Each structure stands twice: as C-alpha cells, then as structure tokens.
Amino acid sequence: DAMVIQNPRYQVTQFGKPVTLSCSQTLNHNVMYWYQQKSSQAPKLLFHYYDKDFNNEADTPDNFQSRRPNTSFCFLDIRSPGLGDAAMYLCATSRDRGIQDGYTFGSGTRLTVV
Amino acid sequence: GESVGLHLPTLSVQEGDNSIINCAYSNSASDYFIWYKQESGKGPQFIIDIRSNMDKRQGQRVTVLLNKTVKHLSLQIAATQPGDSAVYFCAENNDYKLSFGAGTTVTVRA
Numbered sequence: 001d002a003m004v005i006q007n008p009r010y011q012v013t014q015f016g017k018p019v020t021l022s023c024s025q026t027l028n029h030n031v032m033y034w035y036q037q038k039s040s041q042a043p044k045l046l047f048h049y050y051d052k053d054f055n056n057e058a059d060t061p062d063n064f065q066s067r068r069p070n071t072s073f074c075f076l077d078i079r080s081p082g083l084g085d086a087a088m089y090l091c092a093t094s095r096d097r098g099i100q101d102g103y104t105f106g107s108g109t110r111l112t113v114v
Numbered sequence: 115g116e117s118v119g120l121h122l123p124t125l126s127v128q129e130g131d132n133s134i135i136n137c138a139y140s141n142s143a144s145d146y147f148i149w150y151k152q153e154s155g156k157g158p159q160f161i162i163d164i165r166s167n168m169d170k171r172q173g174q175r176v177t178v179l180l181n182k183t184v185k186h187l188s189l190q191i192a193a194t195q196p197g198d199s200a201v202y203f204c205a206e207n208n209d210y211k212l213s214f215g216a217g218t219t220v221t222v223r224a
Contacts, residue, residue, distance in 0.1 A: 006157075031210070042203055042214035043158065050210075090157050097210035102148065105157040 006106035021076040023091030032074040035090040133191040137204035146207035
C-alpha cells in the first residue's frame with residue numbers, strides 16, 4: 001500500500017512555465033519534506049512543513065514555493081522553471097519532530113524542463 | 115569481502131561477497147542515522163537506522179556501524195546479491211531534518 005504518493009511520476013514543463021508537483025500521504029504524519037535530487041547527486045532539502053508551519057532552507061531559491069492545505073497534501077510550486085531545475089523531486093514524511101522513527105519517501109516526480 | 119576505507123563513489127563487488135560502504139557525516143550533534151538504497155528512477159528505500167547512543171545495529175544481511183569519535187558510518191552487506199545493485203546513501207538527522215551524504219553506486223558482478 002502506497003503511503004506517500006507523488007503525482008505525476010514524470011512531468012515535462014516548458015522553460016518559464018509554472019508547474020506544480022503534488023504529494024499526498026496516508027500516514028497522518030505531522031511533517032512533510034520536499035527534496036530536490038539532481039542527476040548523480042544526493043537529495044537536497046528544499047523546505048518542510050511542520051503541521052502548518054513552513055520552514056524554508058536558507059539556500060532554497062525563491063522560485064520554489066510550497067503549500068500544505070491540509071495534513072494529507074503538500075504541493076511544490078516552481079514559479080518559473082529553468083533548465084537547471086530539471087531533477088527528481090522527492091516528498092518525504094515523518095511522524096513528528098524529534099521522533100527517531102524514520103522518514104517515509106515517495107517514489108518521486110522526475111521533472112524535465114524543455 | 116570488499117571494502118573501502120574512505121567514501122568512494124562506486125563499489126564493484128562479486129556476487130556472494132560481503133560489501134562495506136563508508137560514509138562520513140558532518141554534524142557531531144546528529145542523533146540518528148539512516149542508510150537508504152535507491153534504485154534507478156525510484157525514491158530512497160529505508161535499509162537500516164541507528165541512534166547515536168549505539169555503535170552497532172544488525173538487520174537482515176545488513177549491519178550498520180557508527181563511530182562518533184571520527185564521525186564515520188558504515189554499512190555492511192553480507193552475501194551481496196544482484197538485487198543489491200543500487201546507489202546507497204547515508205543520512206544524518208539533526209534538528210528534525212535529514213541531510214544526505216554523497217552516494218555510493220554498488221554494482222554486483224555475477
């Protein structure tokens with residue numbers, strides 16, 4: 001049973017055209033994370049939500065935004081995708097802060113910018 | 115078995131041999147560590163974790179060792195199988211955020 005679901009699996013967007021990636025979870029976890037993973041690199045944290053509290057990483061470009069309308073869903077918005085934004089985008093959840101019981105990852109959305 | 119003393123980006127191992135993958139983490143305050151396996155086109159898959167108050171933990175065919183003195187983590191895979199071919203990442207948890215180290219691509223030779 002999929003617990004963290006990312007849609008779509010593959011997304012092609014035009015240079016400069018806004019795009020939204022979605023993530024949903026059935027775990028009722030408080031924390032949701034978005035990671036960017038470029039080819040042959042490690043995943044890099046962009047931001048996370050602790051409940052409704054948004055936490056941006058210091059080096060995340062302003063071009064990247066996120067929304068969490070409810071516990072189950074979290075969206076990644078790229079306002080003006082550039083060629084350098086082509087990557088795998090991974091969503092992850094954890095039950096709560098300070099709880100060492102792991103993170104659950106989705107299968108990712110691979111974004112291509114043309 | 116085959117092993118690397120320092121982190122290397124690739125590891126080639128004969129099927130049936132043991133593998134050792136090394137990782138150096140950056141933050142001495144990190145309190146929880148996880149090894150992930152990532153196959154092509156997929157998200158990271160949990161393998162095994164260890165808390166900072168432990169120095170060894172064993173799972174099925176896998177063992178994680180933690181050396182906090184030198185901030186070093188290793189993953190040992192026993193009797194490596196073709197299905198173990200993937201990229202392996204260590205990750206450290208600090209301040210409820212997970213940071214990934216550089217991956218190691220493991221290729222299993224038949």
